[in-house]
Amino acid sequence: MSVNPDLAGRVFPPASPYLVGREKIREFSRAVFATSPLNHDPEAARAAGYADVVAPPTFPVVIQEATLAQLLAEPDAGIDYSRVVHGEQRFESSRPIVAGDELTATLTVASVKSLGGNAMVTARSEIVDGAGAHVVTATSTLVVRGEDS
Amino acid sequence: MSTAPDISTLSVGDVVAQRTYPLSRDSLVRYAGASGDFNPIHYRDDVAADVGLPGVLAHGMLTMGLAVQPVVDWAGDPGRVVDYSVRFTRPVVVSPTDGAVVEVSAKVGQLDADAGMVRVDLTVTFDGATVLGKAQARVRLA
Numbered sequence: 001m002s003v004n005p006d007l008a009g010r011v012f013p014p015a016s017p018y019l020v021g022r023e024k025i026r027e028f029s030r031a032v033f034a035t036s037p038l039n040h041d042p043e044a045a046r047a048a049g050y051a052d053v054v055a056p057p058t059f060p061v062v063i064q065e066a067t068l069a070q071l072l073a074e075p076d077a078g079i080d081y082s083r084v085v086h087g088e089q090r091f092e093s094s095r096p097i098v099a100g101d102e103l104t105a106t107l108t109v110a111s112v113k114s115l116g117g118n119a120m121v122t123a124r125s126e127i128v129d130g131a132g133a134h135v136v137t138a139t140s141t142l143v144v145r146g147e148d149s
Numbered sequence: 150m151s152t153a154p155d156i157s158t159l160s161v162g163d164v165v166a167q168r169t170y171p172l173s174r175d176s177l178v179r180y181a182g183a184s185g186d187f188n189p190i191h192y193r194d195d196v197a198a199d200v201g202l203p204g205v206l207a208h209g210m211l212t213m214g215l216a217v218q219p220v221v222d223w224a225g226d227p228g229r230v231v232d233y234s235v236r237f238t239r240p241v242v243v244s245p246t247d248g249a250v251v252e253v254s255a256k257v258g259q260l261d262a263d264a265g266m267v268r269v270d271l272t273v274t275f276d277g278a279t280v281l282g283k284a285q286a287r288v289r290l291a
Contacts, residue, residue, distance in 0.1 A: 024183075027182075027183045028183045028184065030179065030183070031176075031179045031180040031182070031183035031184065031211070031214070032180070032183075032211065032214030032215050032218065033170055033214075033215045033218055034214075034218050034221065034227070035218070035222070036218075036221055036222060036226070036227055038226055038227055038228075039227060048226060048228075050228070054226070054227050054228055055227070056214060056217070056218070056221070056227055057214075057217050057221070057227060057230040057233045057286070058210060058213055058214040058217065058233070061184060061210050062184055062185060065184075065185055065186070082200070085237075086209045086210070086237050087236065087237060088234070088235065088236045088237070089209070089210065089213060089234065089235055089237075090232070090233065090234035090235075091232070091233050091234070092231070092232045093230070093231050093232065095228070096227060096228035
């Protein structure tokens with residue numbers, strides 16, 4: 001089975017809203033060695049002008065994950081998860097995520113390319129807040145290794 | 150907000166932060182739990198060997214996540230990192246006994262004083278070789 005080139009341009013239904021918890025931000029911050037007081041201390045975050053603790057720059061991956069699961073589960077996608085390698089990742093933010101945000105991610109397949117027997121699938125997840133305003137776009141390029149490699 | 154570095158004092162090529170991160174298997178388990186990425190190649194030697202890997206690997210997203218932290222500390226606020234991108238070029242193999250050491254160096258790659266924006270380029274190495282390609286963080290300083 002190989003990756004379906006017709007996936008390009010496909011837009012998935014929005015994932016279930018994700019409520020960002022303060023302890024989740026602290027837990028994630030510890031895991032990525034983030035020691036800024038703004039990641040851990042609500043008082044420090046408020047003093048800096050935020051409503052609550054601020055998430056590290058790569059935290060959106062937690063919210064993006066549900067949309068990548070949709071892509072991998074798509075019946076006609078032809079993506080064999082055991083052959084997937086993470087090739088590239090990008091986060092483009094309009095504002096940082098803070099505890100209390102309720103975020104919804106919607107995945108679009110930006111492109112499907114073949115390269116030397118492998119397929120490169122670029123998936124873009126637009127993450128918006130409860131008011132529908134853009135927060136961050138998380139883009140992953142997945143390399144799906146061909147059967148022979 | 151805390152005080153940001155003064156963009157007028159920066160030059161392209163300036164090294165703004167450097168740090169060394171010792172990783173252990175505990176670090177990988179902690180990241181798995183925090184991120185929800187429970188792919189067993191990040192904690193099971195037998196599974197890693199079965200799929201032809203040289204050993205248990207750090208999550209690429211763990212390496213990406215920690216590599217930007219020296220930039221966050223330099224900028225004074227995680228919210229100042231507005232765009233961050235990497236390519237995963239080489240795995241970080243984490244020994245069950247000795248772990249792995251990841252080194253991060255951050256230097257100014259591009260300056261736009263009018264927009265108050267700095268592109269910080271990251272060099273991230275493990276075992277003498279770079280593990281992230283084109284690792285760039287755009288930071289708003291003003």
